[in-house]
Amino acid sequence: MFGFVVFLLSETVIFLSFFVGYIVFKTSATDWLPPGVEGLEVRSPAIATAILVSSSFVITIAERYLHRENLWGFRSFWLLTMVMGSTFLYAQAMEWLSLPFGFTAGTFGGTFYLLTGFHGLHVLAGIVMQGVMLGRSFIPNNYAGGEHGVASTSLFWHFVDVIWIVLFALIYLWQ
Amino acid sequence: MSDATLTALPKTEQPHPGAPDNWKRFFTFSTDHKVIGIQYIVTAFFFFLIGGLLAMVMRGELITPAADLVDRTVYNGLFTMHGTIMLFMWTFPFLNGLANYLVPLMIGARDMAFPKLNAVAFWMVPVFGVILMASFLVPGGPSQSGWWAYPPVSLQNPTGNLINGQLLWLVAVALSGISSILGAVNIVTTIVRMRALGLGWFRMPVFVWAVMSAQIIQLFGLPALTAGAVMLLFDLAVGTSFFNPAGGGDPVLYQHFFWFYSHPAVYVIILPIFGVFSEVFPVHARKPLFGYPFVAVSSLVITGLSGVVWVHHMFASGTPDWMRMLFMFSTMLISVPTGVKVFAWVATVWGGKIQLTTPMLFALGGLVMFLFAGVTGIMLASAPFDIHVNNTYFVVGHFHYVIYGAAVMGAYAAIYHWFPKMTGHMYYEGLGKLHFALTFIGANLNFFPMHPLGLQGMPRRVASYDPEFAFWNVIASIGGFILGLSTLPFILNILSSWVQGKKAPNNPWRAIGLEWLVSSPPPHENFAEIPVVVSGPYGYGSNEPLVELAESKAAE
Ligand code: HEM
Ligand SMILES: [Cu+2]
Numbered sequence: 001m002f003g004f005v006v007f008l009l010s011e012t013v014i015f016l017s018f019f020v021g022y023i024v025f026k027t028s029a030t031d032w033l034p035p036g037v038e039g040l041e042v043r044s045p046a047i048a049t050a051i052l053v054s055s056s057f058v059i060t061i062a063e064r065y066l067h068r069e070n071l072w073g074f075r076s077f078w079l080l081t082m083v084m085g086s087t088f089l090y091a092q093a094m095e096w097l098s099l100p101f102g103f104t105a106g107t108f109g110g111t112f113y114l115l116t117g118f119h120g121l122h123v124l125a126g127i128v129m130q131g132v133m134l135g136r137s138f139i140p141n142n143y144a145g146g147e148h149g150v151a152s153t154s155l156f157w158h159f160v161d162v163i164w165i166v167l168f169a170l171i172y173l174w175q
Numbered sequence: 176m177s178d179a180t181l182t183a184l185p186k187t188e189q190p191h192p193g194a195p196d197n198w199k200r201f202f203t204f205s206t207d208h209k210v211i212g213i214q215y216i217v218t219a220f221f222f223f224l225i226g227g228l229l230a231m232v233m234r235g236e237l238i239t240p241a242a243d244l245v246d247r248t249v250y251n252g253l254f255t256m257h258g259t260i261m262l263f264m265w266t267f268p269f270l271n272g273l274a275n276y277l278v279p280l281m282i283g284a285r286d287m288a289f290p291k292l293n294a295v296a297f298w299m300v301p302v303f304g305v306i307l308m309a310s311f312l313v314p315g316g317p318s319q320s321g322w323w324a325y326p327p328v329s330l331q332n333p334t335g336n337l338i339n340g341q342l343l344w345l346v347a348v349a350l351s352g353i354s355s356i357l358g359a360v361n362i363v364t365t366i367v368r369m370r371a372l373g374l375g376w377f378r379m380p381v382f383v384w385a386v387m388s389a390q391i392i393q394l395f396g397l398p399a400l401t402a403g404a405v406m407l408l409f410d411l412a413v414g415t416s417f418f419n420p421a422g423g424g425d426p427v428l429y430q431h432f433f434w435f436y437s438h439p440a441v442y443v444i445i446l447p448i449f450g451v452f453s454e455v456f457p458v459h460a461r462k463p464l465f466g467y468p469f470v471a472v473s474s475l476v477i478t479g480l481s482g483v484v485w486v487h488h489m490f491a492s493g494t495p496d497w498m499r500m501l502f503m504f505s506t507m508l509i510s511v512p513t514g515v516k517v518f519a520w521v522a523t524v525w526g527g528k529i530q531l532t533t534p535m536l537f538a539l540g541g542l543v544m545f546l547f548a549g550v551t552g553i554m555l556a557s558a559p560f561d562i563h564v565n566n567t568y569f570v571v572g573h574f575h576y577v578i579y580g581a582a583v584m585g586a587y588a589a590i591y592h593w594f595p596k597m598t599g600h601m602y603y604e605g606l607g608k609l610h611f612a613l614t615f616i617g618a619n620l621n622f623f624p625m626h627p628l629g630l631q632g633m634p635r636r637v638a639s640y641d642p643e644f645a646f647w648n649v650i651a652s653i654g655g656f657i658l659g660l661s662t663l664p665f666i667l668n669i670l671s672s673w674v675q676g677k678k679a680p681n682n683p684w685r686a687i688g689l690e691w692l693v694s695s696p697p698p699h700e701n702f703a704e705i706p707v708v709v710s711g712p713y714g715y716g717s718n719e720p721l722v723e724l725a726e727s728k729a730a731e
Binding site for chain 2: 110
């Protein structure tokens, strides 16, 4: 667990670097948005954000069930977290497909896809970790061994959420 | 001790299968930290030789004013690859290897916190090594933009191929960053969580303190470099414009990412070497390390300060004056904790019963060269002077005194000092001394002339120069060749004594420290029984009974 926390600290610096890049580009740009783009739609990303953030609570409930040794309670809320995470990813994919600009559309396009893409990879990694833990919970007597992984996965999930909140504020709210 | 130490009790893992004394183990995916340590060190030296060969070609070119040996583009590729290989393929892997080998032994642990992750991090090294080397073979040759790869130069792609030297360079550097971050997570976790009972922070050898401080820099600095490298990679390969001024990007932002890591990287290199000095001097001068707690903590202070100095590399990049002042000040501040260390070593050696063994010679020689580098470093830290000599050979001279004079010499000191422990054999003292003499003479002949050259105004990164610079360049080249030659007695010594050297006792230097309590080479599980530590690490002279205790323990 300690090692994982150290790793997440290091990851934070990667995200911070990208954030700094975004802020520098945005504050120094002469024309920021690609030609023909008025602004980003906020509503559906906001809904996706709400889903992702609430999944942080759901995963905590799942953990509680595990502590009370209620395996089915754990599994159902754990699975719900995975569904919510996947919904978020789906919403992001849809947004990407609908946008009229690409990765190479100036510094805005670059940082937009870099940030959301890198974060999306983390969401995906989180879902994969959750899947592994879910699978493990079906191995008899492996339940105690899984607890450690469950705690780390959950921590990772909160981390991904917090990063997204900053990202959402930077990209969608500060237009 | 508190419960914290109890939870820090090393997990008793099963010993790893297969003995490290069987040479085939070194070519397999082993999770034994001692095997991985030696794998790192040997790999690093393999690349050291390649980087050295490239340096020989450069010095060969520079022996005459004209560009007659290699042409301008080849020369650019040479210094880029030389710098890159030396830093990413030699120093970091070497120091990781040393830390891997020594840290668990020194803190009384059976292995690193994450043995498998450890092996993964190591095996990435040959992978990115091959990627980097492959750039000699692709059309257009290796990257020519120097080891810092500043855009827009690094964004030029004259061949138009997607696979080019610069791309391979960036992939290798990004991979090296990831490998080092994984290594750092492992080492820091090991030091914090796996110390033996009784090994409080202020009973830890300075080497362990120094390694921990250095790895903290890796954790917080490397991600910035990796982020920068990834963005540059996209710019080059798919046409984003993060750093491309033509597309509205900001090349100076890249410089910030780069130096935010790469200045502290100097301390990633030098801190463990300071750690080596702090281990070698007390043992071979038979005196306790002077001011131990200050020496230990000064490593962390350096780590902290190193995060706020990077802009001194950009004094000449149109940095605002207030920023220059600020960063000039913070840079000079680093000389305080560094001075604490130097003072402590001198005080340790002073009046000691000095034994001029090979490790001691290398440590002393390294200290002398480091002092010289310190003087030129303070000169460079002052912005007005830096703006004057920036991009001249003065800078090249300064950093080679640090990186060769202190770091390579310190690395040799470490190798000779712990060679008996690692291999179970003694090295040949005569060959070791010859190696030292050639290295010390060669290094000074090679790197000293660069200072007058720089003051006279010879620019760096040039294949040809004005004939007025010829005198010092000839001397530097002669020194360079002596330096190249000096590796021969070294390799000969290591190989032959590894195979047929005299059997080494468990504690040949009569040293204190957990690593000397185990047999040479140490058994698989390191300690049959995890030791309980009852005293500090440096009781030489004042406390020789401790040494005897260690010896009798080692003899058991
Ligand atoms: C035999 C010993 C060595 C010789 C003869 C040598 C020589 C040189 C020369 C001639 C240059 C080009 C300077 C310029 O034009 O700017 C250079 C650059 C450099 N060297 Fe060395 N060097 C040696 C060892 C080392 C070591 C051990 C390291 C690091 C561990 C190192 C790191 C570098 C770096 C980082 C550069 C800058 C490359 C760049 O500008 O991109 N060198 N060296
Ligand atoms: Cu610096």
